[in-house]
Amino acid sequence: MSISALAPSGSAEQDHSRLFANPRATREPYPAPLRSIMNIERAQECRRWLSAWPGIARQATPLYDLPGIAQQLGIARFSVKDESVRSSLGSFKALGAPIALVRQIVRLHPAFDPALILMGRYAQQLQDYTVISATDGNHGRGLAAAARDAGCRCVIVLHANVSVEREQAIAVYGAQIVRIKGNYDDSVEEASRLATVNGWQVVSDTSYDGYEDIPRDVMQGYGTIAEEIVEQTGAQPGLAGAFTHVFLQGGVGGMAAGLVSYFWEFQGAQRPTFIVVEPVQADCLLQSAIQGRPARATGSVDSVMAGLACGETSMLAWKFLEPGVDYFMTIDDQQAIEAMRLLANGSNIDIPIVAGESGTAGLAAMSVLRTDPALAQQVGIDAHSRVLMINTEGATAPSVYEALVGQSALTIAARQASWHAS
Template identity: 65%
Template sequence: MLTINSRAHLCDYPAELRQLMSIAEAGRSLAWLSHWDQLNAGLTPLRELPGLAASLGIAQLSVKDESARSPLGSFKALGAPIALVRLVLRMFPERELDPFELIAGRHAALLRDFTVISATDGNHGRALAAAARSFGCRCVIVLHANVSQEREDAIAACGARIVRIVGNYDESVEEAARLAAANGWTVVSDTSYEGYQDIPRDVMQGYGAIAAEVLAQRDVAPGQPCPYTHVFLQGGVGGLAAGVASYLWERFGAGRPKFVVVEPAQADCLYQSALQGRPARATGSVDSVMAGLACGETSPLAWRFLEPSVDVFMTIADDDAVTAMHRLASGNDGDVPVVAGESGAAGVAGLAVLRAQPALSAAAGLDAGSRVLVINTEGATAPVVYQQLVGESADSVLARQAAWTAR
């Protein structure tokens, strides 16, 4: 399914949005984060896949590979720690804390009795747990029924206390809010809701680093045009898409690329928001193999950025994501093999779905001259699931990747 968003316009980045998220603040976030020992050193790879581009009939396909961002396995490592830094700075303004010292855990004594809590479908909770452990505060993570045991184990290994509920993601968000109110804990969520915006804004701002790195890797000097015609962004609550789109919109103004948001058909809250013209709920079961995208409710704050900037909203089936995982892992047509988890592969899956249907592809403005950027937002964050779906372990794909790189 696809809808063209008539509310998206080509114009300069509005001042009222710049007050919320900006390139300047994204740069500050990245500078702080570069001192966090849970991030791998350097930029994540920007991989060119000419073979896959040719088979999809486009001019260029670049994959920003966030699987290499951190041992935590996903781009979410850019969000939670930054939100925690900014939260602690706001809590103790009189102390004028140094963010770098905070990240290094040198204020652990101050934070000993401070507890953060969040619901998660896996990756945000893992990043928050790791950040809390580095900074020296406590962390409680609320998991819904469909979060796999291996994802729970990975979060618990970062030192968080786990609370399991029987309901779905949205109910876990409500439970986290309830527990926080009852215990005096602070919610550090990647989604916004009525009266709760600053922290999810800081999370989204952290994701702007992805766009900043891509432009640096492509040597795009200020004033030069965007090297991409299209950017495909997978959507859960909309935070990733808002963080990346806002950066590129501010940078390129009316010359920004087309943004395409891709969601699972069962968790289509952003697609529904586009149809209804306001933050909306998903119509499906909200249960998808794309665990990170299995969100039933749009983040209203993210929607403020997406509504005026995303040109196309589309949904895909679980099988489309699995096919894309295979394609990326295969390294066919001379391409480098890439480990993309279920949600990580969704951008490529959306592109392939559109290219297989000429009318939809044309509606999205894709043609043989298109230069497309996708973001592989996670590696094998659930390794057992990955092996089941791809038929090969992530380690084996990574070994083929290393051999390809060493050629």
């Protein structure tokens, strides 16, 4: 499959892809008020605490160069940070909810050793403690796994569009499942209501008035991804790094904020150009950029990119995205699916990669930009560009993945193993 297969049939506007240049983006040094909320020191602390958890890989996730795709895109370098192998959970969310749970427990029990919480050292003391969250799948799975290992109870609220397959993947960790009608935002409201009625603790990745500590902890956990990239590329503080452009998934904005904050603090004015990508029907971040404040999506929110199907921007994440992200962009579902297939196919020079529905947003957006010279020029992408995308998830719903890609994730994984061996 070629890049042209990912291109919209008409103009980007006709096919709903949209690019918005953020007029509030800045390249000043990382502001002190933002550093007081999220910083590299705290990200490193998160990484140390999580390193003892059996639920996560000991080594850094791979950073793959895909020279074949780079050639098709007409750029110097295209790289993928593959979070699908972060843990058996299958996504980057293994870095967020677990560290937020650890930090919340430490706030309640300052004498507990944070590195031992997920080892079950304090399970007896935590057996009556209950955490709850709404999820599209991956966040809830991460929280359920962490709660099980810590020894506390977990309740997960799922909305109508979450598949039974994703529900089962959460329930296997012992979480109590609550099903509701409506969409993700409705499930967030129900989780908040249940927490209030029962005295449970909400562990959410989106913030709202009076609720910022835990979403901050979730976002800070994602700094591990950025730190590994810095190590893997030999980046130096205050200098331009290996990549000129970094594509980040949208959603409520937490993952993007976690990585933007780290790279911005580390590289300062030499930070890369950041482009945040989200589904056209879940465009809350793009609308926030247009309106200059946290805003809601204008579409149905229902998207095959389940992890990005969020209707409302995290207020806390927006504090980082508003000054730190250069462009906001939307893509449609079909573009994401075609990007999944392209990464799965690989080539004699590109390793096959299992990338889930939300994991391919960067490649889908990049492909749209390269088919429209005016858009590419606006973003500053040319033959010298070095582009990074984050594959945020693998086949977290294996049957959905196989239906969309036409091959099973196990088949792709076997081909990847053969590629490594050749």
